[in-house]
Amino acid sequence: MQTLGKEERLKKRKVIEALFKNGKAISANPVRLIWAEMEDKTGKFPLQAGFSVSKRNFKKAVDRNKCKRLMREAFRKNKTGIYEFLEANDLHYSILFIYTQKEIAPYKSVEEKIILAIRRFEEELKKKIEKK
RNA sequence: AACGCAAAUUGUUCCAUCGCUCUUUAUGCAAAUUAAGGGGAGGAAAGUCCGGGCAACACAGGGCAUCAUACUUCCUAACGGGAAGGCUUCGACAACGGUUCGGAGACAGAAAGUGCCACAGAAAAUAACCACCUCGUACGGAUGUAUCCGGCGCGGGGUACGGGUGAAAAUGUGAGGUAAAAGCUCACGCUUCGGCGUAGUGAUGCGCCGCAGGGGUAAACCUUAUGAGUUGAAAAGCCAAAUAAACUCCGGUCAAGGGCUGCUCGUCCGAAUGCUUCGCAAGAGGAUGCCGGAGAGGGUAGGCUGAUAGAGGUUUCGGGUGACCGGAAUCCCAGAUAAAUGAUGGAACACGACAGAACCCGGCUUAUAGAUUUGCAAUUUUA
Numbered sequence: 001m002q003t004l005g006k007e008e009r010l011k012k013r014k015v016i017e018a019l020f021k022n023g024k025a026i027s028a029n030p031v032r033l034i035w036a037e038m039e040d041k042t043g044k045f046p047l048q049a050g051f052s053v054s055k056r057n058f059k060k061a062v063d064r065n066k067c068k069r070l071m072r073e074a075f076r077k078n079k080t081g082i083y084e085f086l087e088a089n090d091l092h093y094s095i096l097f098i099y100t101q102k103e104i105a106p107y108k109s110v111e112e113k114i115i116l117a118i119r120r121f122e123e124e125l126k127k128k129i130e131k132k
Numbered sequence: 133a134a135c136g137c138a139a140a141u142u143g144u145u146c147c148a149u150c151g152c153u154c155u156u157u158a159u160g161c162a163a164a165u166u167a168a169g170g171g172g173a174g175g176a177a178a179g180u181c182c183g184g185g186c187a188a189c190a191c192a193g194g195g196c197a198u199c200a201u202a203c204u205u206c207c208u209a210a211c212g213g214g215a216a217g218g219c220u221u222c223g224a225c226a227a228c229g230g231u232u233c234g235g236a237g238a239c240a241g242a243a244a245g246u247g248c249c250a251c252a253g254a255a256a257a258u259a260a261c262c263a264c265c266u267c268g269u270a271c272g273g274a275u276g277u278a279u280c281c282g283g284c285g286c287g288g289g290g291u292a293c294g295g296g297u298g299a300a301a302a303u304g305u306g307a308g309g310u311a312a313a314a315g316c317u318c319a320c321g322c323u324u325c326g327g328c329g330u331a332g333u334g335a336u337g338c339g340c341c342g343c344a345g346g347g348g349u350a351a352a353c354c355u356u357a358u359g360a361g362u363u364g365a366a367a368a369g370c371c372a373a374a375u376a377a378a379c380u381c382c383g384g385u386c387a388a389g390g391g392c393u394g395c396u397c398g399u400c401c402g403a404a405u406g407c408u409u410c411g412c413a414a415g416a417g418g419a420u421g422c423c424g425g426a427g428a429g430g431g432u433a434g435g436c437u438g439a440u441a442g443a444g445g446u447u448u449c450g451g452g453u454g455a456c457c458g459g460a461a462u463c464c465c466a467g468a469u470a471a472a473u474g475a476u477g478g479a480a481c482a483c484g485a486c487a488g489a490a491c492c493c494g495g496c497u498u499a500u501a502g503a504u505u506u507g508c509a510a511u512u513u514u515a
Binding site: 009016050051052060061062064065066068069070072073074076077096107111 | 488
């Protein structure tokens with residue numbers, strides 16, 4: 001399903017703070033992905049995703065909303081692959097997408113970069129598993 | 133008809149698919165899920181500049197300080213907002229009686245006090261440079277020899293008409309008056325204050341009378357009048373879970389309590405079988421510690437309420453010049469919480485400006501492509 005409900009989104013302030021403190025980053029300009037393992041593994045979904053745009057880059061609330069909506073839409077459509085991988089290995093992660101540029105890109109290029117970021121994230125996880 | 137200015141209204145639409153948020157119904161004890169249906173950003177949601185609701189805390193009375201406001205009446209829950217009116221002032225038409233149209237005004241007090249007023253100018257506030265007038269005099273002239281005339285200069289006095297400076301120079305015009313002058317006096321004006329009459333709820337207008345003539349600046353201090361407790365939804369209230377030491381209370385210390393799935397029986401665990409006072413003893417009391425329970429407190433940014441039915445919208449009737457008020461009918465119209473409106477494909481045209489709710493209202497201010505309506509003056513084209 002290509003849904004993106006409440007439980008799939010990053011909600012808790014504590015988790016977000018932990019992400020910024022301990023998370024590892026992957027960047028695919030203009031998108032930057034921060035990820036970390038979840039402490040709580042009872043969640044229904046393998047991922048909790050959040051989306052963020054800095055007030056420094058976009059002064060107007062309208063523009064920030066637009067950016068977040070584009071990223072959310074792109075993630076919603078392209079999350080199936082990573083979900084299957086995580087469920088197969090019984091992993092729970094939280095991730096946060098941050099838009100780092102000062103201009104709004106069209107949907108198609110945002111989507112490309114999101115796909116790229118997810119693919120790299122998956123590769124990182126594979127390496128980690130192999131080490132073990 | 134096009135352009136300009138002012139005011140008001142409006143400010144992309146439709147279809148399909150995938151998705152977000154709230155909600156209703158159905159299945160269900162309930163939760164979750166599924167299915168079907170419905171609602172889902174703005175005129176400024178913005179700035180957070182005023183006012184109010186709401187909430188917590190504070191609160192004897194008076195004074196001082198601070199801040200805000202400042203023509204009148206009305207509207208309003210309230211306002212620093214709005215409506216109508218008055219006054220001052222600018223512009224246009226007009227043309228010197230005034231009237232009409234449009235704009236602007238922190239529009240109480242400068243006649244309570246203090247301060248300030250660049251440059252220029254004599255002087256920027258108990259005015260006097262040039263000037264005008266007058267008296268005295270050095271001096272000169274005339275002769276009838278003690279009088280007259282002149283007098284650049286010097287000294288005393290009077291005046292503020294004229295000149296020049298300036299944004300501003302001591303009420304304007306005319307007449308009298310005088311050595312020359314001056315509100316010194318008079319007439320007609322102007323302005324301040326007071327009184328009476330009249331129109332008006334009132335600011336104020338008009339008429340008459342009296343006193344006075346005073347530069348500007350209060351967005352300088354200040355004076356007068358009126359108002360203001362503080363904080364701000366991360367307010368505030370409730371619920372759940374969990375709990376170390378210390379504190380308070382109650383019970384227990386050869387049995388309170390707990391475990392063995394609920395009950396009974398049984399069994400196991402279980403804090404001093406300690407100290408001390410009285411007593412021959414049985415027993416009664418005390419301190420400290422320990423065990424169990426409760427309270428209060430600390431504490432966790434979990435959930436719910438607050439929080440979306442309101443000073444509400446629409447239509448209509450009545451009242452009022454108007455802001456607005458009253459009645460009736462009808463409607464329910466975002467409620468998120470890392471924060472919901474998007475993406476893809478297609479269609480239309482003017483090719484879409486400024487811009488995203490966060491406790492809620494009433495205003496103000498600022499941003500804004502285009503469209504529509506009304507009013508205004510002038511210009512061009514056509515008839």
